[in-house]
Amino acid sequence: GAVVSQHPSWVICKSGTSVKIECRSLDFQATTMFWYRQFPKQSLMLMATSNEGSKATYEQGVEKDKFLINHASLTLSTLTVTSAHPEDSSFYICSASGDRAAYEQYFGPGTRLTVT
């Protein structure tokens, strides 16, 4: 139980285009979803927290207009990287918490974004 999926698992896009990453909770209702970014050999950096039906709360230094987060349902959150640039290339990981144990987060498998 407590499975979180991400799609796509990897994506290559051209500079200036936008790319959407989906995060789904498959067997529980995710009242809160989190988006992380991870650079090679580094820890996870929290980008934003979203509650279903509410606007996302972004961490300091994260551009809201560049990283659009939508949490429209209890099983789906999306991260859209707008006007992507090579420096946005990274590993993006989502996690979710919800009706099982509010203190515990379940992580997706991650999405590797490469901007050329």
Next chain:
Amino acid sequence: AQSVTQLGSHVSVSEGALVLLRCNYSSSVPPYLFWYVQYPNQGLQLLLKYTSAATLVKGINGFEAEFKKSETSFHLTKPSAHMSDAAEYFCAVRGGKLIFGQGTELSVKP
């Protein structure tokens, strides 16, 4: 505010040897503590968690961790390393957010 410090960015052990990955935390309230493992190009897998029940917590794959309040530590151990244990390990503390340590890369030599 909560914080986590992992001592040692890289640990190397021989197969069959004891694994010890160190984690110290700072928290103004009783913490929830976690250890995660990450294999290359994958997400995080929960190894074990401390939620103020038993201080010795057993997890998956033979790992365990002991919560020591007096030392503000939550070190991860495994009696006998296996080649498949080679990965990145993250300690985390949950306050309002989940706060990660910098990670420790475990290498296992044959």
